Amino acid sequence: MESAAFLTGQLLLALPGIGDPRFERAAIAMCAHDENGAIGIGTGALIADLGLHELLAQFEIEPGLAPDAPVHFGGPVEPQRGFVLHSSDWAGQDTIDVAGRWSLSGTIDVLRAIAEGKGPSRWLVALGYAGWGAGQLEGELTRHGWFNAPADADLLFGSAPAKRWESGFKRIGIDPRMLGSETGRA
Numbered sequence: 001m002e003s004a005a006f007l008t009g010q011l012l013l014a015l016p017g018i019g020d021p022r023f024e025r026a027a028i029a030m031c032a033h034d035e036n037g038a039i040g041i042g043t044g045a046l047i048a049d050l051g052l053h054e055l056l057a058q059f060e061i062e063p064g065l066a067p068d069a070p071v072h073f074g075g076p077v078e079p080q081r082g083f084v085l086h087s088s089d090w091a092g093q094d095t096i097d098v099a100g101r102w103s104l105s106g107t108i109d110v111l112r113a114i115a116e117g118k119g120p121s122r123w124l125v126a127l128g129y130a131g132w133g134a135g136q137l138e139g140e141l142t143r144h145g146w147f148n149a150p151a152d153a154d155l156l157f158g159s160a161p162a163k164r165w166e167s168g169f170k171r172i173g174i175d176p177r178m179l180g181s182e183t184g185r186a
Helices: 052-058 108-115 136-141 154-158 161-172
Strands: 008-012 029-035 037-042 047-053 070-073 077-086 095-100 102-105 123-133 146-150
Touching: 008 102, 008 161, 029 095, 029 161, 037 136, 052 070, 052 108, 070 146, 077 108, 102 154, 108 123, 123 136, 123 154, 146 161, 154 161
Parallel strands: 070 123
Antiparallel strands: 008 029, 008 146, 029 037, 037 123, 047 070, 077 102, 077 123, 095 102
């Protein structure tokens, strides 16, 4: 296996039938992966009936110039915690660079900046994250169901959430309609 950080900046794709309905056809932007574990933000599923304006209202932030964009299901861990994946043209108090491809912020300053029209030029808001402990993701990757694909700002911010999973597979030359949800048995 490559170095422990090999998935940082990649899109982790889950096949149908992976065994966990929370990850069916998931498209997870991997933000960190090292010997201590991994964290990613789901980018392929939206939270029904929740828009950015409602989320901003919960923090008493006037939406200002921000569009009422949908909010993504970032993952099953800490679903009340918010994150913003965004272009690297803005940085706040806790912003981390993700492999030079995009950035991740998890504090309210990014929401304020977006509402004021002073934030990143491209962004998506998510609640929750996908997390793995030390060695856990490496173990899951040895079993059937996960693929990784190169990811960049165009894939994350320039495609519809429902298309990111399929677009990720196309980037690695795979037609996802041809994939099976079970492995063979000898």
